[in-house]
Amino acid sequence: MKKPHYLFSSGRLRRQHNTLALERATGERSPDDDPTDEGLPSVTPDGKNHPFPVETVDSLYIFGEVDINTKLITFLGQQGIPAFFYDYYGYYTATLYPRESQLSGRLRVDQARHYLSPKRRLVLARAFVESALFNIERVIKYYQPRLSGDEQLTVQKALLDLKRDRDALPLTVDIPTLMAVEGRIRDRYYRLWPYFLGTDVVARFPFNKRERRPPSNELNALISFGNSLCYTTVLRQIYRTALDPTVAFLHEPGDRRFSLALDLAEVFKPLLVDRMIFRLLKTAELTPKHFEKHLGGCYLSEAGRKIVVGHWDERLSQTVQHRTMNKRVSYERLIRLECYKLVRHLCDPVGEAYQGFHMWW
Amino acid sequence: MMTTTNSSKLRIGGMLVGYYRLCPRKAWLSMRGIWMEQESDTVALGRLLDEHSYDRSDKHIEINAEAPDGTPLVGKIDRANLKNGVLHETKKSRSCEDAHVWQVRFYLWLLTRNGVTRSDGSPFRGQLDYPLLRRTECITLEPEHTDELVATVSTIRALASQETPPARLLKRTFCTKCAFDELCYG
Numbered sequence: 001m002k003k004p005h006y007l008f009s010s011g012r013l014r015r016q017h018n019t020l021a022l023e024r025a026t027g028e029r030s031p032d033d034d035p036t037d038e039g040l041p042s043v044t045p046d047g048k049n050h051p052f053p054v055e056t057v058d059s060l061y062i063f064g065e066v067d068i069n070t071k072l073i074t075f076l077g078q079q080g081i082p083a084f085f086y087d088y089y090g091y092y093t094a095t096l097y098p099r100e101s102q103l104s105g106r107l108r109v110d111q112a113r114h115y116l117s118p119k120r121r122l123v124l125a126r127a128f129v130e131s132a133l134f135n136i137e138r139v140i141k142y143y144q145p146r147l148s149g150d151e152q153l154t155v156q157k158a159l160l161d162l163k164r165d166r167d168a169l170p171l172t173v174d175i176p177t178l179m180a181v182e183g184r185i186r187d188r189y190y191r192l193w194p195y196f197l198g199t200d201v202v203a204r205f206p207f208n209k210r211e212r213r214p215p216s217n218e219l220n221a222l223i224s225f226g227n228s229l230c231y232t233t234v235l236r237q238i239y240r241t242a243l244d245p246t247v248a249f250l251h252e253p254g255d256r257r258f259s260l261a262l263d264l265a266e267v268f269k270p271l272l273v274d275r276m277i278f279r280l281l282k283t284a285e286l287t288p289k290h291f292e293k294h295l296g297g298c299y300l301s302e303a304g305r306k307i308v309v310g311h312w313d314e315r316l317s318q319t320v321q322h323r324t325m326n327k328r329v330s331y332e333r334l335i336r337l338e339c340y341k342l343v344r345h346l347c348d349p350v351g352e353a354y355q356g357f358h359m360w361w
Numbered sequence: 362m363m364t365t366t367n368s369s370k371l372r373i374g375g376m377l378v379g380y381y382r383l384c385p386r387k388a389w390l391s392m393r394g395i396w397m398e399q400e401s402d403t404v405a406l407g408r409l410l411d412e413h414s415y416d417r418s419d420k421h422i423e424i425n426a427e428a429p430d431g432t433p434l435v436g437k438i439d440r441a442n443l444k445n446g447v448l449h450e451t452k453k454s455r456s457c458e459d460a461h462v463w464q465v466r467f468y469l470w471l472l473t474r475n476g477v478t479r480s481d482g483s484p485f486r487g488q489l490d491y492p493l494l495r496r497t498e499c500i501t502l503e504p505e506h507t508d509e510l511v512a513t514v515s516t517i518r519a520l521a522s523q524e525t526p527p528a529r530l531l532k533r534t535f536c537t538k539c540a541f542d543e544l545c546y547g
Contacts, residue, residue: 104394242395325546326537337547343395344544348525 002058004236006309008302010043010064015075021051022066029065031088031294041067057081059236063090063305082239084232089299090221092228095235095258097245104242110346111247118174124249124345124354125175128263129182131356133166135270136189138359143196151195158188175250182266186210193219201281204288214297219277221291221298225305226273227265229312234268235261237335243342264338267357272331276315280308320361371521372433373514378467379460381517385527387541392521401540403453411451414492415440418449426474428514436468446479448472448487454494456538461489462500463513469502470510 007013011025025043043065060076060083076083077098085094114120137159144155165181172178190210194202207219215221235258238245248259250266280286290304300308316332329337338357345354371392381388390397398404418440426434440449450465465487472478472485479485487500520527529536529545536542 101399102396106393107395240400322547325543329547333543337543340544340547347390347393351525351528 002056004059004061004233004313005052005057006061006063006313007066008063008306010041010066012041012045012067013060013062013072014069015071016049016051019051019054020057020072020075021049023047023049025065029088033088041065054079054081059084059232061232061309062086063302063309080239082236086228089294089297090225090305092232095232097235097239097258100239102240102242107242107343107346108244108247111244114346114349115247115249115253120349121249122172122175122178123349124342125178125263126169126172127354127356128250128266129178130166130169131358132182132266132270133162133169133185134356134358135267136185136274137162137166139270139274140189140192147195155192155195158192161185161188178250196278197281205281214295215299217298218288218291219281221300222277222280222286222308223273225300225308226277226312227269229309230265230269230273231257231261233272233316233332234264234335237332237339238264240336241339241343243339264335264342267338268335271359272312272315276308276311280311285311323360371518372435373428373517374435374437375464375467377517378510378513379457379464381513381520382460382463383457383535384530384539384541385520386529386545387539388517389520389523389526390541390544392517395544397540397544403538404540407453410453410492411439414451414490415449419443424468424471424475426471428474429511430515430518432514432518434467434471434474434514436471438468446483446485448485449490450487451490451492453491455491455496457535458489458498462498463510465489465500466502466506467510469500470507473502473507 007022009022009024010027010029012023014021014023023045025041025045027043030037030042054075057079059081062083063086065088073096076096080098080101082098083096084092085096087093114124140155140159140162144152144159147155162185165185169178169181172181187210190207193207197205197207205218207217210223211217211220212224215224235245238258238261243260245258245260247253248263251259251262253259285307286304290301290307292299292301317330319328319330320334321327322329322337334357341354341357344352377388377391380391419442420440422438422441424436424438426436428434438448439451441447442449448465448468450461450468452461455461469485469487477485484502487502489498489500491497533546536545539545
């Protein structure tokens with residue numbers, strides 16, 4: 001069974017015969033934005049190899065300071081293992097994306113054709129926003145009955161607004177309008193979070209609005225980190241299909257990131273990221289001591305990142321009974337199925353139109 | 362037209378014929394370059410079985426031929442006993458037997474198209490081997506099979522130029538084991 005591997009240790013990662021080995025290192029990682037940095041490893045290897053079988057590796061998440069060489073890159077490429085890198089502050093920085101093994105010229109042409117035709121592009125972009133909104137609604141509805149008084153009323157009103165926006169989606173005429181609808185809903189949704197989190201959590205983690213680059217407080221740091229995990233998880237799944245990750249429909253293709261992963265991540269964030277955050281904060285698995293302030297921003301500490309990643313990994317392997325396939329599928333597999341739905345749409349947009357994932361539980 | 366150039370370049374192989382017999386949709390998707398085999402344990406097991414069985418025979422022989430309508434045909438034969446004139450195809454189980462039988466008949470057809478015969482001038486025979494079941498099945502190519510293969514080649518050509526995939530199978534007995542299951546029904 002292949003699984004993502006998360007490396008928090010620093011050291012040297014290398015190919016050892018036909019498998020992977022990490023030589024751990026002692027010492028602290030230095031910040032990546034230090035202008036005096038010589039680019040040399042800031043930690044000392046301990047000389048002991050810790051091999052781990054390459055057959056079990058689906059992808060690598062590298063949170064520590066790791067030295068790699070061409071031999072490793074070639075080996076990862078042969079094995080089709082993508083590696084995701086995070087910087088000192090826990091920001092996602094890069095993906096080592098192996099050569100595509102799943103090529104389908106015709107599918108790629110179809111994907112580009114759907115992007116180039118404004119009408120076809122809009123159909124897909126709308127479907128992404130529609131299911132993102134539906135899943136947000138599901139999360140809100142889960143918490144609504146637990147509230148009372150004014151809070152209950154505010155949430156009620158937000159739900160009505162959301163429903164109205166969702167119903168009006170078929171009338172949206174262009175991508176910027178869709179993006180605006182999505183942004184507005186997310187804003188409104190984040191404003192409800194203090195109610196969902198409850199007074200205890202809010203006392204520890206004040207939250208009023210979403211801010212990025214840098215995240216202004218703990219919750220924003222958590223959302224940013226969660227979203228980056230979601231993005232890489234989706235990317236991992238896209239890599240196993242013939243889809244081209246750079247050609248997207250809701251987001252503009254190709255600039256800076258694999259935009260198709262951003263499109264699909266919108267659909268899964270409410271289920272995977274938002275619910276994870278509520279859980280981690282409400283159970284007090286994460287406390288303010290898991291965060292650090294640097295350079296005017298707030299970041300998860302290494303211990304905090306470990307908790308989030310551990311929980312994330314567990315969450316991805318949770319299963320639900322699939323409604324039509326008559327078997328249980330994991331949350332992670334749901335993302336793959338979403339990729340396949342997209343493939344079906346690209347092959348036959350009329351007969352097998354894409355219907356975004358709607359949480360059914 | 363784009364579709365005609367596409368289908369004229371189409372090379373039809375034994376696996377594609379087998380796929381077509383099982384499920385035209387699967388054949389259409391694989392012609393599009395959409396493969397699902399890389400993650401299927403069943404397929405990986407089949408490949409291992411082929412690699413590790415019958416090490417003393419001539420294995421993995423490639424043959425090319427042309428159909429009467431000019432379609433290029435290719436065959437990758439698992440193994441052959443050239444002295445006795447027998448083509449072998451190794452399979453894990455008999456669950457898709459009809460497709461397997463037609464795959465072997467297709468290879469036999471390639472040989473006759475190339476005028477290859479046994480030393481005494483009689484046509485090659487085919488055999489399906491099930492090493493795990495310790496069984497074999499004899500296959501011959503009759504004239505009516507040849508006619509059907511000719512018809513299959515032209516149907517597959519037409520399928521290749523189809524813009525959208527054929528419908529999913531209604532009877533899902535085979536699908537649950539198929540590597541394409543999640544792609545079709547997920």
